[in-house]
Amino acid sequence: MAQRLSATERGRFEEMRAAGVGVRDVARRLGRNRSTVYRGLRSAAEGGGYDAAAQAAADPSDPP
Numbered sequence: 001m002a003q004r005l006s007a008t009e010r011g012r013f014e015e016m017r018a019a020g021v022g023v024r025d026v027a028r029r030l031g032r033n034r035s036t037v038y039r040g041l042r043s044a045a046e047g048g049g050y051d052a053a054a055q056a057a058a059d060p061s062d063p064p
Helices: 007-018 023-030 034-046 052-058
Strands: none
Touching: 007 023, 007 034, 023 034
């Protein structure tokens, strides 16, 4: 079963993407499959953006 990125991973994902790191390198650095990271990127784009802090606040079972 596919695993979602945690709030911590999404925060790191945002930082790396803002710094210009490619999705493949982000996946490697997070130790995640590329498809998981691509899905996260796609869902952020479809939802008008991604906010790791908002996810952490909305999902207390996923500590930052």
